[in-house]
Amino acid sequence: MVYSFRHSNAMMKGVSSIVYDLPAPVNISAMWNFGSLLGACLLFQIVSGFFLVMHYTPSVELAFYSVGHIIRDVNSGWVIRNCHVNGASLFFSCMYIHIGRGMYYQSFTFKHTWWVGTTIFLLSMMAAFLGYVLPWGQMSFWGATVITSLLSAVPYFGPDIVAWIWGGFAVSDATLKRFFVLHYLIPFVVSGLAVVHLIFLHQTGSNNPLGVMSHADKVPFHNYFTIKDLIGVFIVWGVIFFLSVLFPMWLMDPENFNPADPMNTPLHIQPEWYFLFAYTILRSIDSKFGGVVALGASVLILYVLPFYPKNCFRGNGFYPVSQYFFWYFVGVFMILTFLGACPADWPYHSMSIVASISYFGFYVVNPLMMEVWDWLLGVSEKVNN
Known part of the structure; x- marks a missing residue:
């Protein structure tokens, strides 16, 4: 009985420390x-x-x-x-x-x-x-x-x-x-x-x-x-x-x-709206294998982000050029979502190719622009994470 009480008390303290009494930055926004x-x-x-x-x-x-x-x-x-x-x-x-x-x-x-x-x-x-x-x-x-x-x-x-x-x-x-x-x-x-x-x-x-x-x-x-x-x-x-x-x-x-x-194929097969960005990337590549690779890469690329080089400042708020690229990326994501609901014909197919290249290009260009901005500012000390 005493052990059970002590065990539950320790658990409550642990939960309290990570939920109730968790120290949080005072300036976090909505x-x-x-x-x-x-x-x-x-x-x-x-x-x-x-x-x-x-x-x-x-x-x-x-x-x-x-x-x-x-x-x-x-x-x-x-x-x-x-x-x-x-x-x-x-x-x-x-x-x-x-x-x-x-x-x-x-x-x-x-x-x-x-x-x-x-x-x-x-x-x-x-x-x-x-x-x-x-x-x-x-x-x-x-x-x-x-x-x-x-x-x-x-x-x-x-x-x-x-x-x-x-x-x-x-x-x-x-x-x-x-x-x-x-x-x-x-x-x-x-x-x-x-x-x-x-x-x-x-x-x-x-x-x-x-x-x-x-x-x-x-x-x-x-x-x-x-x-x-x-x-x-x-x-x-x-x-x-x-x-x-x-x-x-x-x-x-x-x-x-x-x-x-099974005997009646719909004219236009498409997934739910939250999959359309990846579906557009899949359709933009004529090769079936290449499309599947691009489809998987469109999501799995998120695993690569922690390997980006550390910058002098954390966040795009201190990098004006990167802010532009980020909102451009958001626009590309919305365009890919829109194109996924469109027929795979001209001009939508050509637009899908351009948008897909822009989607993957962001993950390469944006960190490079942040490195260039640090170099232009002459700041060499990296943020300590």
């Missing part, structure tokens, strides 16, 4: 709220998904109709389903802003925190793709067929990998069941990695807009930032309910309201 907003969105997705699982049937004969049953027959089922779908879009909106903030202020210098966060991003993309397949509509079926068949471009082992994922020689009932199980389990893995992400973050401390070490000028996380985070959480949840009640179908593809038909 851009640092998106980490907590992502946690709120993840919790919302897990809870809403838990209720959807009670009524969903992972079978090619019944999956589409079980979704209709949830919407029409289950009490408040339409609200839960719409919240789950729109919550995924809001989750990735917060994710992209969170990653962009980390790139702008060079938070990737905390390499372990950044690598765990990038892994969370990859797993979240995987879970979202798997979830898009579960309604088993036309776009779900053909999206799964097209995306998974890309792995056949892997030399030697590609066809075997595709057959293993499909559970046969085509997307079928075995595929749907595997996707359902993985979609259910991955969010819990993401939750565990989120805890690891926070542990690494609290060991190194948070970055701040000035990019300077501010150990002498910090305040406890509570109540200065918990109140601000809670306000953001309620706003995000309000936006989810607002979209789900007033604009429930705004981000859904109309083609997915038709049951999956």
